[in-house]
Amino acid sequence: MAMLENKRALVIGAASGIGRETACLFAREGADVVVADIQIELGQETCGLIQETGRKGDFVGVDVTDQTSVDSAVAHAAEFLGGIDVLVVTPFVGTAPVLMGLTQADWDRQISVMATGTLFAFQAVIPQMQKQGSGGSMIATSSAHFADYGAMTHPAIIPGYGSGKAAVELLVRSTATLHSPEGIRVNAVMPGFTITPGAVNLMKENGVEDLAMIEAILGHGMPMGSGKPEDVAEGFLFLASDYASYVTGYSLPVDGGSLAGAYGKLAP
């Protein structure tokens, strides 16, 4: 049997990269999926891929930094799908690995897209799941860049990004503590370096021209090399499914061993 047979999923950030692959995998595993993103054309393209699987799919435009926009995207998804069992939140914006050159605008954008956007999505979906009364699974996106395995194990070189992900981590845990008694599981996936349009563009903006160069920088710290969005999507699938029915308040690394390797041990 498919892992998400007849589940109703909203994937925010699904026009590209990890979000797109997650939305498509969910549909192949039996879910109906609403795709939400700020990029309309690419979002509609993902929606077409969902429909090709034979499952119901729809697209709704959303800017996660705007609470009204998130509320109306969630309302649209709940109406189209007849409810929401699974929420995935994956939007991404990057900033350069600098501290002194980090502007307030960059900092605010980073925090609002990654952390505040996740908060707005949780706040909009929780009442819907409460009304349904059958629980649900909400999954945010952290990063192997922020890995608090009880020690400073991560190469903390991107202050804005890392701080945004730290907020996501704490938001996930506290939301799980508050709402898992209602059957709403709350987790995050923690990808390692994954080849997506977002990651590749950010690297290019910072002077890293090609994948070989990225792999040389991260070196032996990635035992299984760079990830593909399809690899990371499988982490979301597990957490969305009933196979994770007793998993909540947790971040699942899907990183090809990055946290075990040197990539996770560069910081002092």
Ligand SMILES: NC(=O)c1ccc[n+]([C@@H]2O[C@H](COP(=O)([O-])OP(=O)(O)OC[C@H]3O[C@@H](n4cnc5c(N)ncnc54)[C@H](O)[C@@H]3O)[C@@H](O)[C@H]2O)c1
């Ligand atoms: N790719 C990696 O190496 C990597 C590593 C660790 C964590 N992650 C995390 O995975 C997630 C997905 O990243 P990706 O690499 O697939 O990026 P991506 O840029 O390929 O996709 C991100 C999507 O977010 C959307 N988005 C951006 N701002 C938005 C907004 N305000 N409202 C709605 N949607 C918005 C974009 O339009 C895009 O479709 C991010 O949270 C990222 O931090 C990625």
